[in-house]
Amino acid sequence: MDMMPDIPATFRPEQPSKVIRVLSDDATLDPRHDPRLNESEVLELYRWMVTTRQLDERLVALQRQGRIGFHVGSLGEEAAIIGAAFAMRKKDWLFPCYREFGAALMRGLPLQVFIDNMFGNANDTVLGRQMPNHSTHRASGYASVSSPVGTQITQAVGFSWGAKIDGKDVASLVYFGDGATSSTDFHSGMNFAGVFKVPVVFLCRNNGWAISVPVERQTATRTFAEKAAAYGIPGVRVDGNDIFAVVSVVREAVRRGEQGLGATLIEAITYRMGGHSTSDDPNRYRATDELKPWAERDPLERLRQYLERRAQWDDRKEQALIADIDQRFRAAVAVAEKTPPPSLETMFEDVYEKPPWHLQEQCAEVLRGPRAPSSHS
């Protein structure tokens, strides 16, 4: 880059933009950003948000009963998660963090497969090799969940960059938290996407917390969106509890990618209404009254109000939906609980395409050796 007397305008840090909101308190939609969803689309979104919340509650209960080992949920963040996934095209890919099972289900992950993963049983497509919620579903363009924070960000960039080299228009939506903006991969991913103009939607779920650490400890910038300026890409802030707004900004980001304009960073402002996971007790670091203002902005409630005002939803429909989810959940759990654990051999498979000699030896050693006391087989 030449030495320039004046900083070019594109490199001037953006003013923290205002938060894009579509669904107002009186349940009307701001026409400036209204994604103009039809009635059945809005109902579909609402059903997936309810499904996600219902499953979350039931999975926490299963964990408390000791029937599954762990759950990391999306309580309060359903609009950001479901809305963003909804706005992507079928051919696009999702690179999840770990709270996005609702998006996977909406994209086609069968409930039974998801529940099998929660139990890590023989039918789990990842064969009990990972903790619960670390699912994968290639058929719906859902990459594999891993625990290390941020690593999916560069991968999402590489994925769509690969497609671009291949001459195909395939965008990626990558989900990550506010905490992940401090990671190396956030910087690398944003930077590579900026330099190579890759069609990636960076969706930062700013839910206020990284386990017990508040956002002020992640950054000294006023917003997460303004970090985009450092990479030469636009950053927008959106009300993450407003599904219309989320759909709208993500669609706009996809459109930019389609037009060859590259990536967009979206900061979805939301709130983690539960603990970090079932392993966490948030009462140790945050007062319950902090939840109040966010409870009033609950994304499901807001959408339900919108639907009820238009007589598109009522208690009876709600009850029927919940009863249906409950029944399907129970059935899936019953099957998953009856399914045995994966066979011992599966521990040694998929490390490489074919097990080399040392894994064959170790597998034989386990098979002829004693069983661990907790083993189910």
Add this chain to the structure above:
Amino acid sequence: MPQMNMVQAINEALRSAMRKDKRVVVLGEDVGKVGGVFRVTAGLSEEFGEDRVVDTPLSENGIVGCAVGMALYGMVPIVEIQFADFIWPAYDQIVNELAKYRYRSGGEYPAKLVIRTPVGGGIKGGHYHSQHPEAAFIHVAGLKVVCPSNPYDAKGLLLASIQDPDPVLFFEPKRVYRAAKGEVPENDYLVPLESAKVVRPGRHVTVLAYGAMLYEALDAAAKAAEKGVEAEVIDLRTLWPVDIATIVTSVKHTGRLVVVHEAPRTCGFGAELVSLVVERCFYHLEAPPVRVTGFDTPFPYTLEMEYMPLSHRILPALLDCAKS
């Protein structure tokens, strides 16, 4: 057959792979116009364009993270890390992502890529241009690790690594990049992974070596022969999964083992090789196995020739082992 050095042989392999398969892309720092700081990718950018031979931002984490994503898409990325010493920012992506993708997705996503990087000392590079970090990758389930010693193997092993379904770390011994010369067929051929090569037969002691240290082992073996000790020198070529059958056959025959590597001794690959041999050949061993290695210090600048396990240190170890 044309004579080539290792740089040229690797360049040939890359060129051929890129010609045959449009999905092959080369990513790295300075790999484009300048053709790599060691010139290994020279001319590729001109032939295949900037989209497929990409000068990336200076971020090993970014290069490998993006390459993993490209591989998920279905490209075949070949990453160059300028020096192995600078691979650590990418270690998380290699260990936690690349190596585990197939396993953790139940086989849905094999993340296949090749990471090439120059290794080793003897070039006055100090500790940031000399390390030989194979042990840190051999230890990671899911990775394959290759280290050729000569141009013929370099081309054949690289082509095999590109075809292999698993992620491969391809360590190039930079000390012999240009010094090691030999005949290299113009056509493609494969040197199968997991195949060691007996490069000097002998009956008194087995010497395991790889990369640049192979030449030191051969030099020591030649000098030992003058003293009546016949060393069998094996070039491991693929470090992991190692060709255990060739090693065991040799040690059962000689009853003695010397392992040579540049990397520090403690928890080095030599420790694993000795364990594997002891587990399999204990009753054939006639002397304690010996490791001739770098020391457990950072790689030094001025005293690098004292640090490295060169012929002058291998020879006495070999003679002692053969006589004890």
